[in-house]
Amino acid sequence: MQGIHDLGGREGFGVLQVEKDEPAFHHRWEAAVFAMMFAAGRAGATGNSDRFRHAIERIDPAAYLEDSYYGRWLGGLETLFVEAGVLTREAIDERAQRLGAPLTARVASRPQAPPDPIVGYDASGCLRDLSTPPRFALGDAVQTTLASSPGHTRLPAYARGRPGRITAQHGGWVFPDTHAHGAGEQPAHLYTVAFEGRDLWGPGSEPGVVVHLDLFEPYLLPRKESP
């Protein structure tokens, strides 16, 4: 899905705000949210990191932009706790209001009913042996698919339907597009693909820019090069 999180190449966000010597956490609640991630794991609510990422992608789009990094985590975690049946949305609302939150406050979380199956985290990681050989070799010309998975995907919108070239092979990895939804690991070959800046942004783009993405084989099609 092309959600608000899919920020690459969007315009209008203005200059960077860089803070000198910033602390790891700006407020205690940010560290509390970090610790809640461990709590979600213990409660069996997280599933895997792909599912967690997708929970963040599903938060209210305005909250995504407004709530900062740990606010986004909070919205995602709340969704995970509710979908796992650990807490109810009503209980969280009621407590937040008792603490002073206005009734009209925006709620970032967006739990689904029924939720996707919750498939657990494999502590050994996401690298998998594949018996099938990679479809693409180093130097191969490829084209990314134009469509993307309806839910979680790691093919950013700015790189869809674009010509690129394989610059590295990374072996087999758990496929996030299915893993996030409890639809299995379905391991796929992963590649680094290089895209010329002008193929992403047009002829007026900055000179000498090459953007590299790590892309799974299902996102890639062979491309014939013009002679």
Place this chain on the structure above:
Amino acid sequence: MSHDHDHDHETPSGPALRAEALEALLLEKGLLDPAEVDAVIANYGERVGPLNGARVVARAWTDEAYRQRLLADGTAAAAELGIVGGPGGQMERLVVVENGPTVHNVVVCTLCSCYPWALLGLPPRWYKDPAYRSRVVREPRAVLREFGLEVPAEKALKVWDSSAEVRYLVLPERPEGTQGFSEEQLVALVPREAMIGVALVSEPPEAAA
């Protein structure tokens, strides 16, 4: 007292109240221990930082064989220094990209905020903000200029968008005026920003003087 310096005493933000509510409910259910929040602050606020990344860079600058192993297999070379990321450290595989006279590298995660925690600690806020994530793939030279870094037009600019579980570290160029520096002295010169690729490593002040 100005608003700029007193955030914690303002009306709590929506996320702050919502976090407080969630924390209270999780405490009551026995799923969260308040000591765990303090431990997170101590661990990530004080202990885990960019020092591991700087150790890797300084070793590569002083040991040519290590530099070659690092560029060939970053994961294994980091492990040589006892830095084992794995999935928990947000670094199941590490790829190190080297700056040089003809190329400059910069790292981003446009889809979320993937970052090599095991080497650099938690990412700075600008790395997670929409401005950096949206712009650095489209106009990296303009973004780097905002950091005070002018990359000459004839130098290739490689952007690495961390879209899977591979994590990237930039190996910056060793600055002039550091001949004879010990590895330990070099470690102290390497800022986090240089390992993301938004800064160069500056010459040491005594050498520049």
